[in-house]
Amino acid sequence: MGYYIFRIRCKHINHCTCISFRNMVAPSYWLLLLLYVISPPYRTIKACYNGCSCLSVMKYVNCSGVNLTTPLKNIPPITDHLDMSRNLLAGLQKGSFGTLWCLRVLLLNDNNISDVADGAFSTLKELRKLDLSHNRLADLGPGFSLGLESLTELLLDHNHLTYLDSGTFNSLDNLQKLDLSSNLISMVKPRALGYLTSLRQLHLEGNHLTSLGSGLFSTLRSLEVLGLRGNLIRSTGPGTFSPMSSLNLLDLAHNRLSTLTFRTLLSITTPSLHVLLEGNPWHCDCDLQRVFRKLCSIHRVFLDDYREMRCSKPLGLKGRSMREVDDELCVGETVTVLILTVTVVITVVAAIIMAEKNKKNSVAKDCEESMGLDTYYENES
Secondary structure, three states: OEEEEEEOOEEEOOEEOOOOOOOOOOHHHHHHHHHHHHOOOEEEEEEEOOOOEEEOOOOEEEOOOOOOOOOOOOOOOOOOEEEOOOOOOOEEOOOOOOOOOOOOEEEOOOOOOOEEOOOOOOOOOOOOEEEOOOOOOOOOOOOOOOOOOOOOEEEOOOOOOOEEOOOOOOOOOOOOEEEOOOOOOOEEOOOOOOOOOOOOEEEOOOOOOOEEOOOOOOOOOOOOEEEOOOOOOOEEOOOOOOOOOOOOEEEOOOOOOOOOOHHHHHOOOOOOEEEEOOOOOEEOOHHHHHHHHHHHHOOOEEEOOHHHOEEEEOHHHOOOEOOOOOOOOOHHHHHHHHHHHHHHHHHHHHHHHHHHHHHHHHHHHHHHHHHHHHHHHHHHO
């Protein structure tokens, strides 16, 4: 069993090293604070279990890979960084982390966590980064984000999540990065992302999304990176991306898009937009060629992987790069238009010629009739 010394000095109630009093209104908090004030200014705190390493100066506790089955209970309140990754944790109960008021980083990745009770992180008022990746979470309750108002980075990748509920992220007003990649998400309920107004990176790669509703990203005006690679997306609703006025990278590669409308990307008004579209089963035709030619002509839109985009249909073009067949896609339509144009011209010319011929015949006939009448009158006289 290891020990180390943390120094906590409280000169008066408003000056305690590293302890945050924001939103602490419950009687238990004030009782603990009182104990700190009336106790000696320096104390020794039993902190480390076997296998853990604790650095008092850095306020760092590392209990990674020591086969813990429940969260530690005697971590010093001034701890800033707590690593309990690569253990055997299966669930987190309400208030699992006690009075870790100063905690800023909590690593719980690579455990067996399948259940997180509402309010499990409610005491972690100063937490900035929470890593729950590589666990077994299938759903998140409506109280998942309670107490996480200061959180800026949340990692939930490589879990078993199948949907995102409307109230899951309600308290995450300051969140800047959300990683939900490599889950099984097929549905995002209305307003599920509605409270993430400060979000700058959203990663949904490797899920089961089939379509994107028009209001899905309506409040994400600060979003800069949107990763949707490796889903099952066949279509995007009108104006799906238009609210995201800060978007710099849109990754739609390796989905099931066969066509794309010009307005889908034109509605994004950022000064510089990089788009990834390779690995989709594109139906190469003249309409699609026009879309990409227009997009390439817009200096603020960059199709970074256009050279790697390949046709899936028609069969005659399957496997060929879109850049390679770029000049061929509208040939048939051009020939058809040319034939129609020539046909119209020939028809018009023929009509003019016939009209002129008929006019000449009519004049000649009138002359003959006039001459016949003159001869008749001469013979009579």
